[in-house]
Amino acid sequence: MFKPSQRLATLPTPATIAMAARARELKAQGKPVISLALGQPDFPSPAAALDGAVAEVKAGHTGYPPIPGQKPLLEAIAEKFRRDNGLEVSLDQLMVCNGGKQAIFNAFMASLDEGDEVIVPAPYWVSYPLIARMFGGVPVEVACREEDGFRPQAEAIRKVITPRTRWLVLNFPNNPTGAILERADLEAIAAVLRDAPHVMVMSDEIYEHLTFDGRHHLSLLNVAPDLADRILIINGMSKAYAMTGWRVGFACGPVPLIKAMIKVQGNTTSGICTLAQGGSVAALQEDIAGVRAMRETYERRRALVVGALRQIQGLSCAIPQGAFYAYPGLSALIGKKSAGGRVLNDDVAFAEALLEEAHVATVPGSAFGYGPHLRLSFAASDAELEEACQRLATFVQGITD
Ligand SMILES: Cc1ncc(COP(=O)(O)O)c(C=O)c1O
Structure with missing residues (x-):
């Protein structure tokens, strides 16, 4: 039974x-x-994505795809980071996953041992603590205050860092509050991280394009490039491109971590559906209008x-x-x-x-x-x-x- x-x-x-x-x-x-x-x-979903998917089938790309992602999509993602974030990344820092959710799953499975702590500012998207727990991780919540605009305070993060802390999760623009971090918030958090070299940061930027009142999303990596070997960016096609059902997400991070995440994915789902990858290339290359x-x-x-x-x-x-x-x-x-x-x-x-x-x-x-x-x-x-x-x-x- x-x-x-x-x-x-x-x-x-x-x-x-x-x-x-x-x-x-x-x-x-x-x-x-x-x-x-x-x-x-x-x-x-954008019409270009549908055309891109059809073109992929017609080109006969229907075999097993490479586990980290097809080269045209990895290149389109690298170009996205250049265009949207002003970040230069190499293809071996990238991987394509079955939605942003699988990127999070891969990262936690690749890095967590029993009892490792994951700091999650609250309110948080439900999946971070749940996925961390699947791998023996212990979620540690830091309450953000409404009067701080639901933004985590750097000193509150500092207080909960222990030798067992493996990750700090940042998700801005935030689900569920819509909060955005300003440069000063990111600089304060970066300063805390410089004092805790064993802590990695998962920066989930899946809502990056959905910002209001003329505000723009800023990535921790823009503010603290010296922390590049500890920052994993999670992003994907679901929210900005209205492509939730295509199940295409991606991760950008330090090469050893990405390699470990590729190992996880190779033993779970393998590479992502070729049609969805073709559609994603087309959507990313289209005008951002x-x-x-x-x-x-x-x-x-x-x-x-x-x-x-x-x-x-x-x-x-x-x-x-x-x-x-x-x-x-x-x-x-x-x-x-x-x-x-x-x-x-x-x-x-x-x-x-x-x-x-x-x-x-x-x-x-x-x-x-x-x-x-x-x-x-x-x-x-x-x-x-x-x-x-x-x-x-x-x-x-x-x-x-
Ligand atoms: C903050 C956040 N990250 C990641 C995801 C995962 O999206 P997907 O797996 O569709 O890429 C979601 C979806 O709700 C989300 O809200």
């Missing part, structure tokens, strides 16, 4: 996936569910959602500077009762009640290590966003002491 391994048995299902699954169930029962739970762009147009749409929707949330008494909502999530705080409503009679003991109960009673799927902030908040994705149509905010307003109005 099947018995899950101890490591897997203690691993919770990510709340993002659990909420999306419950939303699907309700939808199948005919309920008018609006799901703002997943980080899924609602745009079609398409990415800009999507960013402008997200910026407009951000105003719509944050404006509506700020009208709701009991919610507080900071303005996200990037990505496509709003992260309103719920503390004034916790402990009260919904119109349907549910006690809103925490943000999980709140999100469940909102889904069951108002049919709006969101993710509770505690899933990201920082509650009581809700994460609402604004990667949805204007009509859906307006309706979801209206339902949330009515739901909150119905809450009693």
Whole structure:
């Protein structure tokens, strides 16, 4: 009989996936569910990507691809780093993975031993601590404060570094808060890292193009090139290029680490689907105007959602500077009762009640290590966003002491 391994048995299902699954169930029962739970762009993938994939098949590239990635894609990624980040990287510093998620998996599997610590500023994307735990890693949370714009403070990071620390994870623009790091933040963090030469940095920059109010993403590697042999950049096609289903991510890091990650991938999934790689080359080589147009749409929707949330008494909502999530705080409503009679003991109960009673799927902030908040994705149509905010307003109005 099947018995899950101890490591897997203690691993919770990510709340993002659990909420999306419950939303699907309700939808199948005919309920008018609006799901703002997943980080899924609602745009079609670029036409160039489709053409690139077709060209790849027609060229007969249907055999096993090289494990680190096909050369044209590695070259297009190197050019992306030059064009978008002003960084010169060699092809042996790069690898293509089955989404950014596999790049994270590869890195942790390649580097973690039982009991090694991984510092994760909270709120964090759910997968970092979960994947670290799969390899015996111990996530160490550093709470960012809302009054600091959800940016981790360098001294708070310094305090939790121990001889067992292997990684510091940075994810900016951040999922779920949309926070962005300024040059001064990165310089302060770099100074801490210079005092801790055993610590590697995983810099997940998958939302780099989704920044608002004229802000631009800056990479730690731009600010601290002297730390190049300790910085692993994670990125991919999913968010900026609306290519979540193509499963193409990439990593850029020091050669020995990339070599170890290639070894992991060679023993798990091997190289990435050739069609998806062909499509990704075409998308990366295309003018970046398409990415800009999507960013402008997200910026407009951000105003719509944050404006509506700020009208709701009991919610507080900071303005996200990037990505496509709003992260309103719920503390004034916790402990009260919904119109349907549910006690809103925490943000999980709140999100469940909102889904069951108002049919709006969101993710509770505690899933990201920082509650009581809700994460609402604004990667949805204007009509859906307006309706979801209206339902949330009515739901909150119905809450009693
Ligand atoms: C912060 C962050 N990193 C990485 C990923 C992984 O994306 P993918 O595996 O689709 O490239 C996601 C997806 O939600 C994300 O939010």
